[in-house]
Amino acid sequence: MSDATTAPARRPRGRPGHDRDSVLRVAIDLFNRRGYDATSIGDLAKELGVTKSAIYHHFDSKESILEAALDEALEEISRVVETASAGDGDAYARLRATVEASVGILAAHLPAVTLLLRVRGNSELEQRALAQRRHIDAQLATLVRDAAAEGSLRDDVDPDMISRLVFGMVNSLVEWFRPEGPIDASSLARTVADVVFDGLRS
């Protein structure tokens, strides 16, 4: 909002008061609440209290808002997984660090990650996001396979299935974790890693 105050001349259309990022935040929340397909630019304009053209000042289309949201989530996750995959040495330590970092990203980008996890492939953009998720899943499965090969993980469960179960647990956090709630993201990350690697039994 600060640039609307300092440089109102840059935004000739619509009511000022929303910069690109704040439009994106409100759009992601609205998409998560009502569903992307069921939400129009008109709905978003109403929610923001601006005209549609004020939104088109920042984004070409509804889809370009979705693209920005999905990119936000995918870029963060990709960065962590690339780093872990490229590292050498102890695959177990890299896998454990990746699980913890994934929880951290989910907590820091909860609305964007929630939106990403709900994408069903209804457009070319959504198909592309699903392909990127599959690429990330394959990298994670390789990391699990490397940890199993070095003897750090149990060898009676298929590495692909381990990867799905572990990151299924991580992804399920979007259903109940709230950054403003009583649970701290970094202690949650450690707990998730403790449970999946060491098990629940005393």
Next chain:
Amino acid sequence: MSDATTAPARRPRGRPGHDRDSVLRVAIDLFNRRGYDATSIGDLAKELGVTKSAIYHHFDSKESILEAALDEALEEISRVVETASAGDGDAYARLRATVEASVGILAAHLPAVTLLLRVRGNSELEQRALAQRRHIDAQLATLVRDAAAEGSLRDDVDPDMISRLVFGMVNSLVEWFRPEGPIDASSLARTVADVVFDGLRS
């Protein structure tokens, strides 16, 4: 479809060929693919190749179809959790059996469970389903608490969080498990229980 063949006089309206259950199956799949709110009775009639009145022969409204689907999932899960909660003796064994049985229900009722997990509370019916889910979650958390109290589970993680993490992993199976695929539901159930109770480390 057999009753349409043997007793066509019972179904005077619309094209015969779909009994109540087959209408329900197709509706659940359509709701999962397009979203419940975005799907109309007209869409469902088109998908089934019947008139809308053929659907109203079996269901009063779109919402009564959703209700039947949510009841299918909730009744199965409630039955398992009630049985486990009411049992006496070893809480750890009852909890482990509940985790395995939950995977079994998810596999046997995958479309209905998928629909249940996507409910966001957009109507009184959806709010009621969410309240039932919360009741089930509370029973599961009690079971986890009992297992921790008898000393079977690690005591450094809050029982409510354990319950959320474990059943979050179970629920995440709807994203990739397919009953017609290569993985057998009962071996998947054992694997999930092995991973969460015994951990991944060798």
